[in-house]
Amino acid sequence: MSPLNSLFKTAQLALSDAHTALDNLTESAIDLTVPNIRLGVTGLARSGKTVFISALVHNLTAGGRLPLFDAAGTGRLAQAYLQPQPDDNVPRFNYEEHVETLIKDRLWPESTHQISELRLTLEYESATFFNRQLGGGKLHLDIVDYPGEWLLDLVLLKQDFRRFSEEAIKRAKARPNLSNDFLSTLARYQNNLHDEFSEDIARELASTFTEYLSRCREDENALSMLPPGRFLMPGDMKGTPALTFAPLDLGTIQTKPKANTLQAMMERRYEAYRKHVVRPFFKNHFAKLDRQIVLVDALTAINAGPEALQDLNQALCEIMGAFRPGKSSWLSSVLPRRIDRILFAATKADHLRREDHDHLEALLKQLVDQAMNRAKFSGAKVETLALASVRATRQATVHHEGIETPALLGTPLPEETISEMMFDGEEEAAIFPGDLPEDLKDLFSSQEDSNNSEDRSALKYVRFRPPKLERTAEGITLSLPHIRLDSAMEFLLGDKLA
Template sequence: MTQFSDLMFETRVAAESVADFLAGGRLRLGVTGLSRSGKTVFITALVHQLTRALSARGAKGVDSKTLLPVFRPLAESRIVSAHLDPQPDYSVPRFAYEEHLAALAGADRHWPESTRRISELRVSLEYRAKGWSLRKGLNQGPARLDIDIVDYPGEWLLDLPLLGKSYAQWSLETLEAASVSARATIASEWRGLTAQTDVKARYEEETAQALARAFTQYLRLARSDRFALSSLPPGRFLMPGDLEGSPALTFAPLPVAEGEEFPYRSLGREMERRYEAYKSQVVRPFFRDHFARLDRQIVLVDTLAALNSGPEAVRDLETALTGVLTAFRTGRANLFSTIFRPKIDRILFAATKADHLHHTSHDRLEAILRHLTARAIERAEGVGATIDVIALAAVRATREAMVRHEGEKLSAIVGVPTAGEHIGGEIFDGVAEGAIFPGELPADPSDVFLGEALAVSDEEADFRFLKFRPPVAALGADRKPLPLPHIRLDRAMEFLFGDRLS
């Protein structure tokens, strides 16, 4: 991107920010996370809570776990209305909120499809401000905040550090990562093919495609539930979309040296050109058009999946989270930056699926995630951004109970496992409830690197990650679903935009 286009981009964003500020307030909230971290469920639950919270109060069948006591604007009865509005970016697909809500709260309730592309949704809130504000002075009546939720795969976020890496540097790092014990076996076919390749030989498309296919297969295996590895750029290799089969996704790392010269039309030269094209035509436009315009960010993390896969997966998750934060344009917000050039001034790391654990382990889950993000948090706080870490479940699929087992009372979680899930020899049909004894996470977060992540046997460890069906939704007087139970979703809302409703 040229200096002129950089200047034009900054000018356009500044103009949009001024218009948004004068119109009544706008906040762009980025929602991301690595594969299967619960992004779609989080956004659906967040929007449903906001748009149905007023009608949920006092409704039959709604318990206290559904309400939002920590979200102060609602607890203080200052929210006047909340509704969906047309999104401002017409070229971005709309987040399929209604479809995802029907999946969660319909008769055949199930978890919606995961995020595979960027999407956007606007929820508009009218509220009574606590006191005088510049916006209230400019606009009589209730104040308004438009929250533009930008949903994008976390795998794309891991691509942003590539903007500062040469092909040789990326190749070296990728090849070295594939040689460690956690990856060596699944990378063997691709590494063997790479070892047989002459980087200075004449380029042939068949060779490029074979290397790209083997490399992509390695990335897919590494992301699978068995290995649960996180640091796997380039992200579009796993979610190609319309780019599938294009030269921009038909390259792979090769053992090349920094500054090495390649013969004209050689394989090494073509691979380097395609890598650079990937950065300029795929990664940079995402950063320019979407990511660089965010005000707040939540990063969802499936910490339990990494713990279940062992210390190597945990270390890889730590590396990925540190890399994630290097991409954020962070800084302390002030009136000037709010009006002319927003920066991300608040980032929330959230360990999802907290309902898979008893509440007595939630603090330990938070402590583990805080330990994994310590380096990233130190960097972001150094430039003025506020960081928080929580354990949450945007939709709580389980409840807690005391169950007697062999004469002893044990703390259990109870839910309806999805059809086909099993405990030992028992296979669930998707209708009957099952009681799970989740065990305890380590009291010392550093123990997750020592192979002692879960204080249970291997057999018991399989139990904790059963997939539960969503809970049955209560219906309001209008026969539409009321908000589903959650764990700390209100705390996330208060941190991410509660201050903008003061």
């Protein structure tokens, strides 16, 4: 190639690059004219984060029934559609697969195990006459899904290894039926703290500690305070040194451990977890949120008993502390003061009779109020709500021997049981789940201490399959049914679409 042709080719490439850069700049400038809101969706295991996001997007894009979401209820919402998310380094929330699982398979999608994101664009007309004359509005809604267990790691940022160990072992000793293997392993290596580090010992301690945390999370226990959060949801960090540590019983030892001992390496890995896992999550993701919904599975905690509810209360205190650090707080260097609306939502309201929805919301409000007081919370607007992102049951009345009994009609999941009856996951059943007590304090006391032990023992909430979608006379399949999903949308988004 001649020098002249080479120069011409270089000029063409440079011009092409300039055009590409100009196009990207133009697209960015156009996009900057559209306001966006980043909505964080979190909750502890099995609280329904994936179902909430899927149902929200499905109802907005499919024209679902949302009378209490003002923009939709008044006909001002023109359309909603998915677009590429703004963060290319964050996994996309797999909306299409999750909706297919809900609608076609009538199964609940897999739980959240990592952070993910989705962008939904809403086009709407303003509620005011003046703004309507200026043309239609548009809003980008960036939904950020992340495990609530990661949020509980916030407490680790203010705990050194000694304090973390003390708190973790204290909790473990209070749960001997769940932690016996871990505590036994810990005792076996108590005299090895100052010996040369052994990777085999570290792995055994980390493994038994993780197994203990996993047992705590099972439905029959439903405990919530289980940091470090990545131990149960390691993702691509599984097996890394930052996740291969465990709390140690340091007793009265105050001297700094010698290098390369078991104690020194456990402390080092704990610090690596705080530095490379916890702090980046809060600075790179959590700190960028504008609004937040925290989903709470109170029913599973009620099923498990008073200890699970008390543990949930403590977890909510820690979660609440993450949202609004005070001006002089040590958190101010990690989290800016951005989130201005927080909704705590008790999920699975469809597992209760309609008359008990207010009691469920009252229970959540009681838990959140205590958390707010203990966390010295101020700043954001906070609401509570009982909802079902996807309503899996219908209210029904059973007639038996001249007696009418209110019940829930739905398809229990396979192997769900009540008394001696086990369900096959195919047939519908009418179930009376029991009533929440008028005095919610009874839920926090043992049956031996409660005056309403019979009512407590009658409470049993089974899990149901997603419903078959209804079809209109014209053959149109309706969107996923819900309970108060539109109320949640109105609180979180309504002011942005006014």
